[in-house]
Amino acid sequence: MPELALLTHVQHRNLMTVEEYRQTGGYEALRKVLLEMKPDQVIEEVKKSGLRGRGGAGFPTGMKWSFIPKNSEKPKYMVVNSDESEPGTCKDRVIIEKTPFLLLEGIAISSYAVGSSTCYLYIRGEYYDQAMILKQAIEDAYRHGFLGKNILGSGYNLDVYLHRGAGAYICGEETGLLESLEGKKGWPRLKPPFPAISGLYGCPTCVNNVETLAAVVSIIQNGGDWYAALGTPKNGGTRLFCVSGHVKKPGTYELPMGIPLRSIIYDYAGGMKDDRKLKAVIPGGSSVPILTADEIDVKMDFDSVAAIGSLLGSGGVVVINEDTCMVKALLRIARFYAHESCGQCTPCREGTTWLKKTLQRVYEGDARQAELDQVLSIAFNMMGTTICPLADAAAMPVRSYIQKFRHEFEYHVQHKCCDVKPAVRI
């Protein structure tokens, strides 16, 4: 078992109270930060660790923190993104369910680093049980003086407010989240200005993912260099990979950055279920370009996956076997994005619905072959033309599925059925 940074003490049990958490060394990092370190030193340590945002974009966390103005007349906010809306992703949930105080400690350290005394924890509406866990944990932390006024006698104050979302994918986009948090419709904001300058209620705001903040605790405990060494250059630490699909042991695995995809599937997830043949893998949540069975030797870090034309994204690894119809799989994804587009930008609002309708006809065999190229062209016109990346998220799978599995799409158009055996008449 490789060295862990997140789930170290919760392999065989959960740490659901402050007492349990403290028995495993919990809150020592916060004590060190509040009593021995200046905010800038915390940021430096995180920069050294090579920690990159675990929400999906992989932006260097230390650098993000350093964009928050030091001297601001306005309050500064820390916002925790626990919307976890990318299909195939279930990592924040594991942290919350198994070790909620790791998150709360990470929040306290990070809020201190950016100079914020108010934190909003935005959790997806569907995570009701998880929200209740957090609610209790927050109360527990207040009771023990790890939240609230004058934490550990340091003079530092921090309040954490839990806010449940209402179930929109787009509220996982950080500015859509901020709008939602302000009580508005979850429409991503036009940037600039970026949240670091003008975020929640127009104040400097740092938005970080749950996994990112949880990782900060071990960085402080063991040092940035230790954390960086766990992964590959520029991709520090470990990552929670959420493996689902046709594997023997689906689940969330904490593994070092840069581990080969093949190893995740065969060494940890137990290999292919029923020993069917591997056809394809989604490496980072439903929105990223798909990989074929030939591409699974890629190292799972941000840069290596990007180098072969896909994205590490949210760490949602979806394993697909030979019995799966790629046309149907793509149609399912296209429906999702048409349903979740916020409707603000023209290319996304119109494009997602158009793609869904045409792919429905392709699936039913009611389309002309030329329309496959048309679908590619629609997807192309959506990319890079909108306020937020949802249009890209909808377009990228479309392009990669059709490019990599074109014969399946052509088969549907020509034969009105699948070439996946056993053939199913549609």
Place this chain on the structure above:
Amino acid sequence: MPTVTINQKSLTVPEGTTIIQAAEQLNIEIPRYCYHPGLSIAGSCRMCLVEIEKMPKLQPACNTRVTDGMVVTTQSPKVKEAVSGVLEFLLINHPLDCPVCDQAGECYLQEYYMKFGLHDSRMNENKIKRHKAEVIGPHVILDTERCVLCSRCVRFVREVSRSHEIGIFNRGGQSEIRLLPDQVLDNNYSGNVVDICPVGALTDRDFRFQCRVWYLSKADSVCNGCSRGCNITVEANRQRAHHGEGRRVMRLKPRFNKEVNRWWICDIGRYGYKFIDDPSRLIQPLEKQGDELEPLDWSTAAERAVGRIREAKQRGGAGSIVIVASPQLTNEDLFVTRKFFGVDLGIDQIDFRIPDKNTLSDDDFLLRADRNPNTRGAEAILLDGGGFDLQRIIESASTQSFGLLYLCEQDLVKKLGSEPARRFLGQFDYVIYQGSNENETSGLANLVLPAATYAEVNGTFTNFEGRVQRIHAGIEPLGDSLPAWRVICKLAQTAGFDYGYESAAEVFVELAQTVTEFEGLSYEKIGSEGMKLPETQPVPA
């Protein structure tokens, strides 16, 4: 100040200028739907994408500020492809019902398709069905199938009218403009959403199906609805007399003036033009014969008027004559009125102020309580002598009797109430009414002289701030009616004073030479944006 280069043309602009603003100054057209200079930036239509050197992604010109040395192009294949792609997206679910759409001819889907699209349709899906022809307020009708969801109307009711009646509901392809629960788009600025709607989604119930826009001629004018003096365009149909029930003026549109009304006008002003082509228009001189008003030709009417004025003056002196002018008249009209009656006939009982029993109020935006466009001008031109106080005569209800009343464009019955108006008129042996429309007061006059409306004349109004602004005739005076200054000139000529004015412009030249407050002004200086009267010394008490 940063210097930007757009399509090889360079320009230095103030800090904070956006690319779309800089491009406008360079006369480079960047297409847009959501951007409107009077509203906040939405950046959502994605039509204004441009390519900026050293930036990998296209950027919206509306939200990107110019930096020094920035090099922008709107002509690269990448930009063209993106813009025509966005346009295609906007059109796939559009009903393409231009032949029955009121917006046709001034629709930015049509406009931009011809300039930036020209693609063949490749939409093979059923179009999304949505709410059509929904009445959402007293003046506005909504067709959500034509809507491009630019959100201009939503931002307008949020930011300008602050009345919050509409919003965008649902999400993705199901997004639609809807009224908020229990709301009606009923505020005094509702008509503006039709102006700013770039497509046929919001149309004007008043203008709908009355006339195709390409038959309209346009004349720059100023609203006569209140003393704000909002700049407008009078749009008239001069080619299809059978359209719109024979109305000539089909609609008024706001005209941008940074200092006065910016892009907006109120609904009271916008829909207040109906009197111009109303059947109540006076189109020939009339004289009371018994209980009836009988038509006369102009020379007979002028002789009759001048004869009665002379008679009254001979019998009771200038003091037996009262002239009531109107703040609805132009500066030019008022100047000629003053010149003839005041200077040449020596009548000093000239006023224009009629107390109004109907109390009107300001709103907190454009509309002003004084519903006259030229009160300030009338004060400057008619009251610089001081002295005469009409209100005192009206309110004292004295039994003093006078020889003759010359009343311009004032419905006394409406303003004073029937009894006080009749009592006041009864104090005069002879009443001459000069005005554009028949009303209860004109019906009580002995002689009626038909005047043109503001849409039919050239001239100037002076708004409450002392801004002198030009109006231009959009249509000919109806029937035998004449601009008020010409009516007075006709009387003057009959009385032996030939002023020789060929145009309102010539009147203004003399006005500027004569009336102190207007000193130094000319039509050229006033231009299209108007010019404020120089600060004048208060008249000593």
